[in-house]
Amino acid sequence: MNELARPLDSIAGFAALLRDHGLKVGVAEQQAMVQAALRLPLDRPARLDAAWRAIACHDARDWQRWPDLFERYWHPQRTRGASRISGQTRPSRALQQVVHDLHERLDAGSPSSRPAASDTALDAPPVESDDGGLARSQGGASRTDALHDRSLAQWLPQDLAQLERLAEAIAQSLRRRLTRRWQDQTRGRRLDVRRTLRASLRTGGLPLHPVWRTPRLERPRLFVLVDVSRSMQTHAQLFLRIARAFVTTMDARVFVFHTRLAEVTALLRSDSASVQDKVNAVTAGFTGGTRISTSVTDFHTVHARAQLTRNARVWVLSDGFDADEPAQLSDALARVRARGARITWLHPSERPPASQAMQLALARRGLIDRCLRLNSLQDLAKVAELLHGRQPLRSES
Amino acid sequence: MTEAQLRESLHRAGYITDEALATTLWLAGELQRPLLVEGDAGVGKTALAAALSTARGQVLVRLQCHEGLDLSQAAYEWNYGRQLLAIRLHETRADRVQEADLFTRDYLLERPLLRAISSEQPCVLLIDEIDRADEAFEAFLLEVLADYQITVPELGTVRARHIPQVVLTSNGTRELSDALRRRCLYHYLEYPTLAREIAIVRSTLPGAEGLLIEQAVAFVQRLRREDLVKVPGLAETLDWVRALHRLALRELPDDPGAMMATLACLLKTREDRFQVGPQRVRQLLEGRRTAGVAEAAPQPT
Numbered sequence: 001m002n003e004l005a006r007p008l009d010s011i012a013g014f015a016a017l018l019r020d021h022g023l024k025v026g027v028a029e030q031q032a033m034v035q036a037a038l039r040l041p042l043d044r045p046a047r048l049d050a051a052w053r054a055i056a057c058h059d060a061r062d063w064q065r066w067p068d069l070f071e072r073y074w075h076p077q078r079t080r081g082a083s084r085i086s087g088q089t090r091p092s093r094a095l096q097q098v099v100h101d102l103h104e105r106l107d108a109g110s111p112s113s114r115p116a117a118s119d120t121a122l123d124a125p126p127v128e129s130d131d132g133g134l135a136r137s138q139g140g141a142s143r144t145d146a147l148h149d150r151s152l153a154q155w156l157p158q159d160l161a162q163l164e165r166l167a168e169a170i171a172q173s174l175r176r177r178l179t180r181r182w183q184d185q186t187r188g189r190r191l192d193v194r195r196t197l198r199a200s201l202r203t204g205g206l207p208l209h210p211v212w213r214t215p216r217l218e219r220p221r222l223f224v225l226v227d228v229s230r231s232m233q234t235h236a237q238l239f240l241r242i243a244r245a246f247v248t249t250m251d252a253r254v255f256v257f258h259t260r261l262a263e264v265t266a267l268l269r270s271d272s273a274s275v276q277d278k279v280n281a282v283t284a285g286f287t288g289g290t291r292i293s294t295s296v297t298d299f300h301t302v303h304a305r306a307q308l309t310r311n312a313r314v315w316v317l318s319d320g321f322d323a324d325e326p327a328q329l330s331d332a333l334a335r336v337r338a339r340g341a342r343i344t345w346l347h348p349s350e351r352p353p354a355s356q357a358m359q360l361a362l363a364r365r366g367l368i369d370r371c372l373r374l375n376s377l378q379d380l381a382k383v384a385e386l387l388h389g390r391q392p393l394r395s396e397s
Numbered sequence: 398m399t400e401a402q403l404r405e406s407l408h409r410a411g412y413i414t415d416e417a418l419a420t421t422l423w424l425a426g427e428l429q430r431p432l433l434v435e436g437d438a439g440v441g442k443t444a445l446a447a448a449l450s451t452a453r454g455q456v457l458v459r460l461q462c463h464e465g466l467d468l469s470q471a472a473y474e475w476n477y478g479r480q481l482l483a484i485r486l487h488e489t490r491a492d493r494v495q496e497a498d499l500f501t502r503d504y505l506l507e508r509p510l511l512r513a514i515s516s517e518q519p520c521v522l523l524i525d526e527i528d529r530a531d532e533a534f535e536a537f538l539l540e541v542l543a544d545y546q547i548t549v550p551e552l553g554t555v556r557a558r559h560i561p562q563v564v565l566t567s568n569g570t571r572e573l574s575d576a577l578r579r580r581c582l583y584h585y586l587e588y589p590t591l592a593r594e595i596a597i598v599r600s601t602l603p604g605a606e607g608l609l610i611e612q613a614v615a616f617v618q619r620l621r622r623e624d625l626v627k628v629p630g631l632a633e634t635l636d637w638v639r640a641l642h643r644l645a646l647r648e649l650p651d652d653p654g655a656m657m658a659t660l661a662c663l664l665k666t667r668e669d670r671f672q673v674g675p676q677r678v679r680q681l682l683e684g685r686r687t688a689g690v691a692e693a694a695p696q697p698t
Contacts, residue, residue, distance in 0.1 A: 024579060032428060039427050050417035051424050058578035060435055060569065063585040181464060201477035306569040335624055
């Protein structure tokens with residue numbers, strides 16, 4: 001390890017933490033972080049927070065997650081309950097010291113200390129053992145999590161194939177909505193006069209290249225909210241597997257919740273044994289209980305604010321037992337509905353959820369489009385049939 | 398230009414920014430990376446690029462994205478009319494025009510991207526509302542943003558003489574590709590805090606009464622906590638205070654009825670107008686006097 005490796009190790013360790021939490025931080029981002037540290041004045045290393053945030057965050061979700069991750073890594077003493085349990089020795093995490101060391105080493109003019117060079121700390125950030133990484137992601141929480149013992153990888157290939165088929169059938173059956181907008185299409189039925197005239201300029205005014213248009217059809221945008229609380233632990237694995245199928249087939253966005261809401265779409269895109277661990281890690285910091293209305297409110301005010309339109313479909317996969325005030329759930333769902341999104345509630349029980357919150361929500365007309373049972377692939381097949389056959393709303397199986 | 402100087406210049410240009418945004422802007426210039434700014438409508442994303450160009454004394458080149466935006470509207474287009482005219486003119490002369498003569502820079506119409514790339518002076522390129530453009534156009538942008546060059550098949554590759562400072566804005570109505578996001582620095586612009594919003598309004602409308610500005614901004618901050626379809630942004634606040642100032646008001650009227658007519662500046666949908674009736678306006682006004690005005694920053698949305 002060269003002399004510069006200690007501060008670089010710290011930055012690489014930070015980048016590894018960010019990656020663990022779903023931020024897309026590659027070698028290019030790591031190099032940019034080092035460059036930012038070198039360019040910022042030495043007397044104000046705290047400004048690295050803003051600089052690194054701009055480099056490492058790529059969307060609003062990363063942006064919101066950043067302050068917690070930054071504090072947890074660089075100022076662990078300020079973060080309550082964030083004890084590390086791996087016991088491994090780590091490079092210094094004092095931010096000021098890291099920046100100071102970086103500047104000092106570069107000022108010394110050592111050729112080997114150039115950050116752009118092929119430094120092992122940049123090219124191959126130290127990856128901790130799986131156990132260590134997981135423990136860190138969980139903030140020291142117990143690994144006996146509700147989902148942990150149920151691996152997403154334990155499904156049989158024929159089950160997976162059937163699930164994919166069902167998801168595709170449902171995706172097809174979700175009616176595409178006709179929009180007011182038009183799009184270019186070779187076999188369109190309306191002539192785009194402006195573009196045709198424009199294109200005719202290159203042929204001396206002869207319209208040899210007519211441009212045709214057709215109305216644009218938009219596929220609904222699907223949001224899946226999966227309840228992963230204790231009461232749902234026997235069903236969460238099935239629900240996540242189903243949700244993953246919709247991520248693959250129609251680019252759905254998937255959120256998990258019990259006391260808080262977190263998006264796991266990126267984690268579900270890759271089908272590996274570690275997916276379950278990562279989903280566990282995301283939810284491990286949540287305390288007990290189920291706050292459905294709080295999570296739904298968080299969903300429509302923060303995570304999907306700009307995308308909840310008439311074209312959105314929201315599927316809530318939950319047993320409906322809510323620790324919030326019963327009336328709050330109806331209000332939260334009503335606000336989602338007010339944006340035009342249509343809500344389908346999928347529950348694992350034989351009958352519709354008997355909780356007071358759900359009863360109130362179901363009693364309000366026009367709030368929940370359908371309340372259907374989903375406890376197996378057979379149930380999903382029935383859901384596909386119902387959606388395809390466009391049976392009356394609020395069908396219950 | 399140091400970060401502090403940039404922040405000061407932005408202030409002089411009428412854009413009051415916090416330290417984090419100033420650092421990000423400065424870093425984008427240092428690393429020569431595009432900056433992707435997201436946030437709700439009306440928080441000042443487009444104004445940021447305009448202020449940046451003023452602060453740096455550079456020209457602002459703006460590309461407004463929309464559905465169906467293509468290469469001919471964004472980058473370049475051959476001036477077919479002029480080419481045809483040249484052919485006809487040369488027909489009357491002895492020397493016939495060659496094909497190569499027609500595909501030179503003289504016959505090329507520069508659209509915003511090419512104009513920014515081939516500008517003699519450094520400039521600020523604003524690619525506004527990139528989420529409204531199609532995915533195909535987004536893919537085309539990758540070459541421009543990664544290498545600052547545009548390839549014109551008939552001419553070759555045009556490389557930037559000066560790397561433009563690129564600012565992309567998005568309202569988040571469509572997910573942008575990872576490839577585009579990873580080429581950019583990122584900043585999420587939230588609604589300004591009470592103190593910053595007051596400072597911005599004061600700076601923009603120096604003629605308005607101080608008390609009126611404070612009360613109006615506090616009212617808007619409280620209004621943003623309501624569950625509105627269209628949350629009023631900074632632009633709406635400025636419109637509203639401007640309207641109140643034109644009405645020669647020195648402070649907010651106590652009578653909600655008198656305020657209702659001016660709320661058209663803030664509430665832009667029928668549902669919001671219905672939700673914020675005179676009764677609710679009264680509550681919001683009274684809250685101002687009792688609960689101590691929205692000192693805390695508004696919740697991110």
